[in-house]
Amino acid sequence: MRRMEPQVAQFLALAQEVCRVRHGNVVVPQDIVFAYVVRQLTPLEESPGFAAQDSASPEQVRMGPEIETVLNLDTDEPVVLGELVDMAAAQCEELAGYLGLG
Known part of the structure; x- marks a missing residue:
């Protein structure tokens, strides 16, 4: 797995909570x-995290194949947020407007 910029790791933790x-x-x-x-939508001085405390999700939430593909690209460059955003826009064309790309 490629190394990640710190903000990418935080972002993926947030995405896991969305999943939950x-x-x-x-x-x-x-x-x-x-x-x-x-x-x-979250001000910079506030934490964008939230907890899905009553979730039926398992303790460890996995990354889907599209995300794993980005995380495992054969390159020495670290994962940057733009790669995940571009992947999501390509996979979810109907939601791309929320990413400012549609």
């Missing part, structure tokens, strides 16, 4: 979109 809110067990591109929206 819908009681999922795999983070999918739609979770990336909604995590991006939460991140954009």
Whole structure:
């Protein structure tokens, strides 16, 4: 797995919480979109995190294949947020407007 910029690791943790809110067990591109929206709407001085305490999700939420593809690209460059956003826009064309790309 490629190394990640610190903000990418935080963002993926937020995407996992979005997944938990819908009681999922795999983070999918739609979770990336909604995590991006939460991140954009949260003031910088506040934490964008939230906890899905009553979730039916398993303790460990996995990354879906589209996200794993980005995380495992054969490159020495670290993962940057733009890669996840671009992937989500390509996979969720109907939601791309939320990413400012549609």
